[in-house]
Amino acid sequence: MxxxxxxxxxxxxxxxxxxxxxxxxxxxxxxxxxxxxxxxxxxxxxxxxxxxxxxxxxxxxxxxxxxxxxxxxxxxxxxxxxxxxxxxxxxxxxxxxxxxxxxxxxxxxxxxxxxxxxxxxxxxxxxxxxxxxxxxxxxxxxxxxxxxxxxxxxxxxxxxxxxxxxxxxxRPHYVEALREYYRGKVAELCLDCQTRLERNPLRLLDCKNRACNAVAESAPRSIDYxxxxxxxxxxxxxxxxxxxxxxxxxxxxxxxxxxxxxxxxxxxxxxxxxxxxxxxxxxxxxxxxxxxxxxxxxxxxxxxxxxxxxxxxxxQGITPPSRPGVVAFVASLGDGTEVAVSRLVAQLRAADIAALQSFGRRSLKSQLKHAHASGARFTLILGPDELATGRVVLRDMEKSTQEAVDQSTVVELLLKGVRGPTPNP
Ligand SMILES: [Zn+2]
Ligand SMILES: [Zn+2]
Structure with missing residues (x-):
């Protein structure tokens, strides 16, 4: 792996x-x-x-x-x-x-x-x-x-x-003052700082080593130079x-x-x-x-x-605002509904409704489980009966209610359901 x-x-x-x-x-x-x-x-x-x-x-x-x-x-x-x-x-x-x-x-x-x-x-x-x-x-x-x-x-x-x-x-005046200060204290410094003293003396000031830290406490200050x-x-x-x-x-x-x-x-x-x-x-x-x-x-x-x-x-427990997720999940009852499912999903996306569809052949139960996990607010169910009548089952995942509606009204209903005020129970 x-x-x-x-x-x-x-x-x-x-x-x-x-x-x-x-x-x-x-x-x-x-x-x-x-x-x-x-x-x-x-x-x-x-x-x-x-x-x-x-x-x-x-x-x-x-x-x-x-x-x-x-x-x-x-x-x-x-x-x-x-x-x-x-x-x-x-x-x-x-x-x-x-x-x-x-x-x-x-x-x-x-x-x-x-x-x-x-x-x-x-x-x-x-x-x-x-x-x-x-x-x-x-x-x-x-x-x-x-x-x-x-x-x-x-x-x-x-x-x-x-x-x-x-x-x-x-700065050279300050660096000279720093070197002067540190020269008498080389033995107290970590090995890194001993080489820094010649090459990059400013870095002596922010060494995390405890002994170096103590020495830096009373080092000359750059703002004085x-x-x-x-x-x-x-x-x-x-x-x-x-x-x-x-x-x-x-x-x-x-x-x-x-x-x-x-x-x-x-x-x-x-x-x-x-x-x-x-x-x-x-x-x-x-x-x-x-x-x-x-x-x-x-x-x-x-x-x-x-x-x-x-x-x-x-x-600090600050959570970022999350983008609105998937709105609709389109489930299929098989038997020749696959093309209609793809077309319905495309229709939703064209109206800026984020939509998922089910792939392969799965039971309705497993598709609803998937729809739930995706966070979809609505599931649309298409079976042979709906295909024949031009309708689709619209399931509200929050309220666990469903009804058969005309396919031509689905986009409008979903937009209203997502954007409209939540009715009082
Ligand atoms: Zn200057
Ligand atoms: Zn050090």
Whole structure:
């Protein structure tokens, strides 16, 4: 027996209402803020991620699905969505459009990570990206969108955490201060952090190891090292968030894992009892487009994992609105009624009535059982007698009543039965 590969999942019909709910909400928020949809390929040139996400990041070091195709090209299943969108922005000359260019995408991403609750190797994310504008009002807009996305789903107990990690001008001073601080404490750090100290010292701050955590507590804070421009940007962003009444906390240890972030970084957490799980995050990536070969172009974005969102919906007992299901099931009593059954079903569907039919030869009892399981509100029964008289038996599954009606009136009766007010008993 085959199984879905480790870290992947089948999303069966029963689960789909959650996925539809979350995706359509993400699209609705994008629409409200004027973001247009973009889709990029599932795989890209490996270099794209090496250049953008950063060679020292966990993603590039451990988590990429990289392979040679039959033409010996190194390709990588996309581990994140920002670099591909940056590539598309450059490739299609979107910098010639009015800036910022606002885009969103929803789809699968791939990371060779250790699977656990809410974490998959094939994961699904959506992201909002706004490229070509430095104004902190755009940072505020993206943070407001992330807030709207989560609160419109009905999620409660959320916390936005915010930090600024500066820019290539002021950040080196901070990184030096961090190294200085950590140099005397190398022996207390986990092995990963000992290598991070030289290669990627910001990541020392968010190591989950308990000893590293304790050392990070009193590490220097990036907001104390911001240059004039970065600190003005951060101040303005805070003012805007206050004026929008978006609650947030400053988290001095929030750095996020990817090299391309500058200035604003933020993450949204669920603060529900116990686990502090991240529902999504983002920030400014003013250096990315230039790193990919374009002119210096500021940008800001947010991404959220759909699995995490759905996990939290379930934890909080939020059920998605389900689409109306099957309305009618057409049962057949055999003996030459098959063609009439197919025709009746087609007639119902043409009138936008979702309808199922019975296949093969089954007893009426087993067909009614099937009709019941399908959730159909009505069952229509066609036998040789009905065929001869141009009638059909209409069975109301909720009331367990039935009557023979004229075939030509069935569509109208069903529409009335489904849409009309339920009569008092
Ligand atoms: Zn700066
Ligand atoms: Zn560590």
């Amino acid at each position: 085959y199984q879905a590969p480790r870290g992947t999942q089948d999303i069966l019909p029963d689960e789909q209402p959650y996925w539809n709910y979350v995706k359509s909400n993400a699209r609705q928020v994008a629409h409200l803020y004027g973001y247009g949809a973009i889709e990029t390929p599932i795989f890209e040139d490996t270099q794209l991620f090496l250049r953008s996400v950063g060679e020292t990041s966990d993603i590039v070091q451990k988590e990429m699905y990289t392979f040679l195709d039959k033409g010996e090209n190194s390709l990588t299943l996309r581990p994140e969505g920002t670099a591909p969108i940056g590539r598309a922005y450059l490739e299609h000359g979107l910098s010639n459009q009015p800036q910022p260019v606002k885009l969103y995408t929803i789809g699968p991403f791939f990371r060779y990570d250790r699977p656990q609750a809410g974490r998959y190797r094939e994961l699904h994310q959506f992201s909002y990206e706004a490229i070509g504008e430095i104004d902190p009002a755009l940072d505020a807009e993206i943070i407001a969108m992330s807030w709207d996305y989560l609160t419109r789903l009905g999620l409660r107990e959320l916390s936005i955490q915010l930090n600024s990690i500066g820019c290539p001008i002021c 911001l240059g004039e421009e970065c600190s003005g940007h951060f101040q303005r962003l805070e003012e805007l968030l206050h004026s929008l009444a978006i609650p947030y906390q400053i988290n001095n240890r929030l750095v996020r894992g990817l090299d391309y972030y500058t200035k604003t970084v933020f993450e949204v957490y669920s603060t529900e009892t116990g686990s502090q799980s991240s529902l999504g995050g983002g920030g400014r990536y003013d250096g990315l487009i230039e790193q990919l070969g374009g002119r210096p172009t500021p940008a800001v974005g947010f991404a959220a994992g759909l699995e995490r969102t759905i996990l939290n919906l379930k934890k």
